[in-house]
Amino acid sequence: DEADGYPDKTIPKKNQEYLKSREIGPRFANPNSFEHEYGMRWKQLHELYAQKRQALQNELEMEMEKLEAQMEYAKYERETEILREELRAREMDRERQKREWEMKDRQAEETRQRNEEQMHRQQEEMQTRIMLQEEEMRKRQQENNLFMQAHELDNMLEQQEQAYEQPERGGIFNSNMNSDMGPTGNSSMEPNKFMNAYDRNHRFEGRDMGPRSGGNVGGRGRWVNENRGGGRDDFPNKRRRY
Numbered sequence: 696d697e698a699d700g701y702p703d704k705t706i707p708k709k710n711q712e713y714l715k716s717r718e719i720g721p722r723f724a725n726p727n728s729f730e731h732e733y734g735m736r737w738k739q740l741h742e743l744y745a746q747k748r749q750a751l752q753n754e755l756e757m758e759m760e761k762l763e764a765q766m767e768y769a770k771y772e773r774e775t776e777i778l779r780e781e782l783r784a785r786e787m788d789r790e791r792q793k794r795e796w797e798m799k800d801r802q803a804e805e806t807r808q809r810n811e812e813q814m815h816r817q818q819e820e821m822q823t824r825i826m827l828q829e830e831e832m833r834k835r836q837q838e839n840n841l842f843m844q845a846h847e848l849d850n851m852l853e854q855q856e857q858a859y860e861q862p863e864r865g866g867i868f869n870s871n872m873n874s875d876m877g878p879t880g881n882s883s884m885e886p887n888k889f890m891n892a893y894d895r896n897h898r899f900e901g902r903d904m905g906p907r908s909g910g911n912v913g914g915r916g917r918w919v920n921e922n923r924g925g926g927r928d929d930f931p932n933k934r935r936r937y
Contacts, residue, residue, distance in 0.1 A: 724730035
């Protein structure tokens with residue numbers, strides 16, 4: 696009894712006295728005794744300690760689970776926020792790329808419109824130049840035609856003037872021929888010369904008769920001065936200019 700509470704680990708297990716005392720079983724205090732009363736208090740204290748320890752363990756486990764849940768939620772929120780930031784960055788990048796694409800598309804459209812306008816202007820300028828060249832060629836052709844007509848008219852006038860001058864010369868020749876005739880009325884001119892003069896005189900007869908083609912009046916026509924019929928001019932023939 697004096698060795699009450701002596702730990703069993705210090706007692707040799709193979710001792711005969713130990714084995715004999717173990718065969719008797721546990722010893723309990725008598726009820727309403729000092730040992731029984733304080734033994735029950737110790738028991739209640741140990742039970743209360745076990746209960747509080749279990750409750751504290753349960754509360755600690757609950758708090759740990761709650762903290763783990765909060766940590767998981769915070770981690771999820773953090774990951775979500777990171778994803779949101781990445782999404783916003785991608786949205787901003789997409790908007791930037793969209794603006795750049797729209798700007799490039801607008802610039803390409805403006806460039807295409809400028810090229811089309813420049814091409815239209817070049818085509819219009821080319822058409823205008825072609826029309827001006829054609830008009831200039833047509834005017835030149837008309838001027839050439841008018842010049843050729845004027846040249847032809849000038850040649851015709853010269854021919855007419857020469858034709859009118861020849862009869863006058865023929866008249867002078869006839870007067871000379873009459874002066875060369877003898878008193879019998881026979882001409883001293885040779886027969887061949889007389890026939891040639893006769894042919895030249897009759898070649899231009901009838902020019903003063905009726906209108907001619909081309910609007911010219913018979914005879915000298917409207918291109919010849921009427922005052923020139925009396926005789927030869929004192930100045931040489933000049934070509935008309937148009």
